[in-house]
Amino acid sequence: MRCIAILDIGKTNKKAFLIDEHYRIVRESGTCFPEIKDEDGDLCEDITLLTNWVRDSLRELVSLPEYTVTAINFSTYGASMVYLDEEGHILAPLYNYLKPFPQGMQEALCAGSGGLDKVCSDTASPALGSLNAGLQLYRIKQTKPALFDKIRYALHLPQYISFLVTGQPLSDITSVGCHTMLWDFSQQRYHEWVLKEGLTEKLAPIFPGNRVLPATIEGSNYMAGVGLHDSSAALIPYLSSFSEPFALISTGTWCITLNPFNNNPLTPAELAADCLCYLTYENRPVKAARLFAGNEHEQEVKRLAEYYQTPVNYYQQVVFDPAIFAQLLAVAPQHQTPVHGTGLLQSSRFAERPLTDFISYEIAYHRLLMDIMEQQQFSSSLVLADTPVKRIFVDGGFSRNTVYMHLLAAAFPHMEVYAASVAQATAVGAALAIHRHWNTQQLPADLVEMRHYSHGSIYI
Structure with missing residues (x-):
C-alpha cells in the first residue's frame, strides 16, 4: 500500500x-x-x-x-x-x-x-x-x-x-x-x-x-x-474541498478562527485584539483571530476533576443539556461586561468562579464552556464581520465536544455551524500540500465529513 x-x-x-x-x-x-x-x-x-x-x-x-x-x-x-x-x-x-x-x-x-x-x-x-x-x-x-x-x-x-x-x-x-x-x-x-x-x-x-x-x-x-505551520496545514483540506466562502475554527491548545475570505487590511483595533494574518503555502493571506481556550480548558478540567473527584477526562462523557444551559442563562445574565480584547492569554470568567457555586460536575462544565464561548464569540466575530462567510467549520478537539458545538451554534445563529471532521486535518493538510509528488489518485470528494449543529435545537 x-x-x-x-x-x-x-x-x-x-x-x-x-x-x-x-x-x-x-x-x-x-x-x-x-x-x-x-x-x-x-x-x-x-x-x-x-x-x-x-x-x-x-x-x-x-x-x-x-x-x-x-x-x-x-x-x-x-x-x-x-x-x-x-x-x-x-x-x-x-x-x-x-x-x-x-x-x-x-x-x-x-x-x-x-x-x-x-x-x-x-x-x-x-x-x-x-x-x-x-x-x-x-x-x-x-x-x-x-x-x-x-x-x-x-x-x-x-x-x-x-x-x-x-x-x-x-x-x-x-x-x-x-x-x-x-x-x-x-x-x-x-x-x-x-x-x-x-x-x-x-x-x-x-x-x-x-x-x-x-x-x-x-x-x-x-x-x-x-514542513508546514500547523494552523496553515489544517486549512488545506477545506480549501481543497470548498469554494463557497467559509471560516474554520481550528481547535487545540489554541482556538484559531481562520477566514481565507477576508481581504480587509488589519485595523489597529483588530491587532490590539490579537488578530493577525497567516500565509497559506500558496502565499495567500488568511485573516485569523486566536484564543488560548484549549489551554484554559485543559487547566480547568484538572480543577474540576480534583474538586468533583472524577477522572481528568470525565468531561468527555458530558453531553450538551439544554436544561442546564437555560438554568445557567437565568442565573448569569449576559449583560455583564464581556471579558475579552485585553489580552490573548487572558482566562475567561471561569477562572474566578468558585466551584462551590455548582452542585454537579455537569453544571460546572457547562458554565466553563459558556464562559469560553463568550470569548470565542468575540474572537471569531473579529474576522467574520463584513465578509461573505455563511458557514463555520470546527475541527480539532472541540469539534467532538457537543457542549462547545451547541453553544457555538447559539452564538452564531445566522451561520451554518458544522463539526467538520477531517480525520487529523493538520496531518492530511501536510499530505495534500505535496499531493502531486506522491499520489497517483484524484483528490477524494469526501475529504471532509460534516455534522450540522442548529441553534434552534438547544432551547427547551
Whole structure:
C-alpha cells in the first residue's frame, strides 16, 4: 500500500501517521513529552527528546513491510525556532513561545521603523513578545551576542524537522508568515527591521511548501516536504474541498478562527485584539483571530476533576443539556461586561468562579464552556464581520465536544455551524500540500465529513 508518512508535532501531542492515496489514515501513533527548563528556569520543549522521537518514528514507519512509504512531510506548532551552528548542531534550547520577553525591548526595536504599531501593521502580527518568533532571535542578538555569533541558521520548527531527513536548511512561507513579525505583508519580503538588524543572514532560504526535496532514511531515498505551520496545514483540506466562502475554527491548545475570505487590511483595533494574518503555502493571506481556550480548558478540567473527584477526562462523557444551559442563562445574565480584547492569554470568567457555586460536575462544565464561548464569540466575530462567510467549520478537539458545538451554534445563529471532521486535518493538510509528488489518485470528494449543529435545537 503506497503511503505518505506525516509527523504532526503539537505543543502537547506528537503524532506519527501513515496516510494512503485516498487520504485514509492507515496507521497512527502518538506520545507526549515532559517539558524541561531552559537556562533561565523557564519550561520548554526537550529538543533532544523530540529529535530522537522524529528519527525513531520515521525509521519505524518506513520499515513496516505492509506499507510502501513514498514521501514524508511535517507539520508543527509555530513561533518556535531551532538554532544551529555551521555543522548543523543544536546550539540552544527550544525556547517556549510563552517565555517572558524583556520589557521595552520590542518597543525599542521598532522605534527606528516607524514605531511598534506600524511594524505590527506591516507584519500582520500583534505585539506578543516571544510569540513573535522573529523577536526570539532578536532577543538572542541583544542578550546573548556570543550565541548569536555562533548561529548559522535559525530554523522554524517545521523546517528543522524536515532538515533532519533532507539535510537542507530552509524556511517556508507558512512559518515565516505566522505572527513572527518578520514578514512585510505589503512588500512581500522580510521587514525593514529584519534587514537592518542582520537577521536575514541567519534565516534560511524560503522553499515552496508544495515542492519536495530528496531525503534519506536508513539508506533508502524518499521525497520530503519542507514542513508546514500547523494552523496553515489544517486549512488545506477545506480549501481543497470548498469554494463557497467559509471560516474554520481550528481547535487545540489554541482556538484559531481562520477566514481565507477576508481581504480587509488589519485595523489597529483588530491587532490590539490579537488578530493577525497567516500565509497559506500558496502565499495567500488568511485573516485569523486566536484564543488560548484549549489551554484554559485543559487547566480547568484538572480543577474540576480534583474538586468533583472524577477522572481528568470525565468531561468527555458530558453531553450538551439544554436544561442546564437555560438554568445557567437565568442565573448569569449576559449583560455583564464581556471579558475579552485585553489580552490573548487572558482566562475567561471561569477562572474566578468558585466551584462551590455548582452542585454537579455537569453544571460546572457547562458554565466553563459558556464562559469560553463568550470569548470565542468575540474572537471569531473579529474576522467574520463584513465578509461573505455563511458557514463555520470546527475541527480539532472541540469539534467532538457537543457542549462547545451547541453553544457555538447559539452564538452564531445566522451561520451554518458544522463539526467538520477531517480525520487529523493538520496531518492530511501536510499530505495534500505535496499531493502531486506522491499520489497517483484524484483528490477524494469526501475529504471532509460534516455534522450540522442548529441553534434552534438547544432551547427547551
